[in-house]
Amino acid sequence: MHIIINNTSMVPIYEQIMDQVKKAIMEGDLTEGQVLPSVRNLSKELKISALTVKKAYDNLEQEGFTVTVHGKGTFVAETCQEQLMEERKKDVERALEQAASKGLRSGLSAEDVRSLFEIIMEDIYAEN
Numbered sequence: 001m002h003i004i005i006n007n008t009s010m011v012p013i014y015e016q017i018m019d020q021v022k023k024a025i026m027e028g029d030l031t032e033g034q035v036l037p038s039v040r041n042l043s044k045e046l047k048i049s050a051l052t053v054k055k056a057y058d059n060l061e062q063e064g065f066t067v068t069v070h071g072k073g074t075f076v077a078e079t080c081q082e083q084l085m086e087e088r089k090k091d092v093e094r095a096l097e098q099a100a101s102k103g104l105r106s107g108l109s110a111e112d113v114r115s116l117f118e119i120i121m122e123d124i125y126a127e128n
Helices: 013-026 039-046 050-062 081-105 110-127
Strands: 066-069 073-076
Touching (some): 050 073
């Protein structure tokens, strides 16, 4: 597992870790039952506090992405497909919000943005 921390980002480091672990799980790079690096090892590798890594791992567990077994480590949970789909939907929703905002800032009407989206969707479905 390769995590990159952006120290200049406004996103807290623990959230950056969480986002990258979630992404790896959703993309299949991390699979059910796979062990994550220990808190201590990851904190050394990233040169950050172990408490920051622990906070990320605790939040991932709270959200159902990981399971921690005392003395054994933190593992990717046997995730529910509904939960993964919900994360994917949130990701698409953010991208659509950005695209719609960009269109409106560019002077397009809401109807123009909607029409462009429908054209793009027709093209995508025609290709598949």
